Amino acid sequence: MISLKQITKYYSTRSGQHCVLDGVDLTIHPGEKLGILGRNGSGKSTMIRILSGAELPTSGRVQRGMSVSWPLAFGGAFQGSLTGLDNLKFICRIYNIDYRDKVEYVEDFTELGKFFREPVKSYSSGMAARLAFAISMAVEFDCFLIDETISVGDVRFHAKCQYELFEKRKDRSFVMVSHEAHNIREHCTNAGVLVGGKLSMFSEIDAAYAYYHESIGN
Amino acid sequence: MNHHPLRDAFAVQRRVIGALLLREVITRYGRHNIGVLWIMLEPMLFTLGVSGLWYIGRIHTLTDIPVIAFAITGYSSVLAWRNTANRCVKAIEPNLALMYHRNVKVIDVFISRTILELAGATASFAVLTVIFASIGIMKWPHDIAPILEGWLLLAWFSFALGFIIGAISERSELIERVWHIITYLLFPLSGALYMVHWLPKGMQEIMLWLPMVHGVEIIRHGFFGEVVPTYENPVYFALVNLILTLIGLALVKECGRRVQPQ
Numbered sequence: 001m002i003s004l005k006q007i008t009k010y011y012s013t014r015s016g017q018h019c020v021l022d023g024v025d026l027t028i029h030p031g032e033k034l035g036i037l038g039r040n041g042s043g044k045s046t047m048i049r050i051l052s053g054a055e056l057p058t059s060g061r062v063q064r065g066m067s068v069s070w071p072l073a074f075g076g077a078f079q080g081s082l083t084g085l086d087n088l089k090f091i092c093r094i095y096n097i098d099y100r101d102k103v104e105y106v107e108d109f110t111e112l113g114k115f116f117r118e119p120v121k122s123y124s125s126g127m128a129a130r131l132a133f134a135i136s137m138a139v140e141f142d143c144f145l146i147d148e149t150i151s152v153g154d155v156r157f158h159a160k161c162q163y164e165l166f167e168k169r170k171d172r173s174f175v176m177v178s179h180e181a182h183n184i185r186e187h188c189t190n191a192g193v194l195v196g197g198k199l200s201m202f203s204e205i206d207a208a209y210a211y212y213h214e215s216i217g218n
Numbered sequence: 219m220n221h222h223p224l225r226d227a228f229a230v231q232r233r234v235i236g237a238l239l240l241r242e243v244i245t246r247y248g249r250h251n252i253g254v255l256w257i258m259l260e261p262m263l264f265t266l267g268v269s270g271l272w273y274i275g276r277i278h279t280l281t282d283i284p285v286i287a288f289a290i291t292g293y294s295s296v297l298a299w300r301n302t303a304n305r306c307v308k309a310i311e312p313n314l315a316l317m318y319h320r321n322v323k324v325i326d327v328f329i330s331r332t333i334l335e336l337a338g339a340t341a342s343f344a345v346l347t348v349i350f351a352s353i354g355i356m357k358w359p360h361d362i363a364p365i366l367e368g369w370l371l372l373a374w375f376s377f378a379l380g381f382i383i384g385a386i387s388e389r390s391e392l393i394e395r396v397w398h399i400i401t402y403l404l405f406p407l408s409g410a411l412y413m414v415h416w417l418p419k420g421m422q423e424i425m426l427w428l429p430m431v432h433g434v435e436i437i438r439h440g441f442f443g444e445v446v447p448t449y450e451n452p453v454y455f456a457l458v459n460l461i462l463t464l465i466g467l468a469l470v471k472e473c474g475r476r477v478q479p480q
Contacts, residue, residue, distance in 0.1 A: 049478075052318070054318045054320055054479045055478055056474075056475055070318045070319050071318060077316070077318035077319065078315055079241060079313070079316055080315065082241065082245065086241070086244060089240075090237050090240070093234075093237035093240070094234055094237050095319075095321075096230075096233055
């Protein structure tokens with residue numbers, strides 16, 4: 001189980017403190033599939049980063065009772081001047097697994113070909129997303145944090161993600177952040193909407209949508 | 219399974235620092251030609267150049283201290299703390315993407331860079347000493363124990379300085395420029411270019427406020443024995459190191475709170 005209790009996050013700006021998250025409470029149970037809706041800049045990515053532990057909240061408590069992935073996003077989490085293979089090695093060392101067992105799987109999944117041994121900074125965003133996704137599958141987490149990764153990439157990539165995450169690992173939890181409707185509708189069992197730094201939870205995706213659209217309209 | 223939170227945390231940190239070390243070696247030296255050997259060769263060539271200049275400049279005719287050993291001890295000591303602090307300046311930004319991984323902390327970046335720099339400086343110092351002493355250009359060190367003591371204290375000083383300069387450089391652009399001026403001025407003052415004994419009394423007292431002067435004095439005590447009196451105070455140096463370490467850790471912690479992975 002992962003829980004956020006009364007999380008607030010402020011960023012310093014030139015015109016004073018800017019509140020991104022304002023007292024967010026959230027619990028993620030094993031196997032739960034949660035979608036987070038919100039406009040650009042609503043604090044979705046900040047929340048994901050706080051869940052992962054990459055960033056600390058200004059106040060509030062984070063408890064992680066299961067292993068949580070880093071935020072799987074287009075670019076982040078990789079050292080650009082290292083190759084895809086070196087990034088795989090680095091991440092495996094950090095999470096204490098033997099990279100030698102994983103090279104073949106990642107090389108195969110990402111279909112990067114010779115680019116697997118080229119610096120990540122030469123990758124397109126789709127290629128970086130494939131690498132991020134494949135490495136996180138290789139490390140194996142109880143809960144995957146998916147920050148828009150699924151929405152890039154082609155049909156083939158979607159089909160593979162579909163199989164690896166939503167079928168092979170359907171016992172795991174994930175939190176998926178998106179401003180696109182169909183991803184969340186397709187994969188999540190419940191959803192939250194971030195508006196003005198407040199998180200509202202809905203057990204019905206349709207109810208979450210209705211609220212989300214209403215908030216955009218205003 | 220027996221879980222000790224502290225021991226687990228140490229295991230994680232050791233792994234992360236190890237991974238960062240390898241990452242650093244690959245991006246800095248690559249896998250081409252002699253690659254990782256440059257860690258040692260770079261400071262070695264520096265020290266060799268400076269020693270050669272001083273030898274040609276006939277500095278050894280001014281005192282009874284052998285110039286090559288004087289240059290190697292002095293310049294290696296400067297390299298240890300100066301290179302370390304320099305490498306910690308703006309060290310976070312190129313590693314920002316890696317901070318997406320919860321276990322990678324600001325302090326791990328500083329520690330790994332410091333270890334790498336110190337490994338190079340230590341290897342360079344040791345290899346030059348062995349080579350020069352073997353071929354008879356300088357005498358073997360008089361006593362190894364003070365050399366180890368002085369070097370360890372200098373290494374500790376380098377860690378603390380790296381933390382402080384590294385953390386401050388994340389807050390202000392200014393420190394990056396100012397720091398280079400400070401190192402430039404500190405180089406001649408740090409004990410590399412003089413023995414405290416050569417200075418007038420009043421000057422000695424002032425210079426002995428500088429912590430690294432004590433490190434160089436201890437090391438030279440080990441090299442030259444009683445040829446020239448040395449004025450080191452290891453307890454003072456250790457105490458300054460302790461205070462600097464605490465300041466450094468506080469600054470690094472504060473720095474970690476503000477880092478946002480990109």
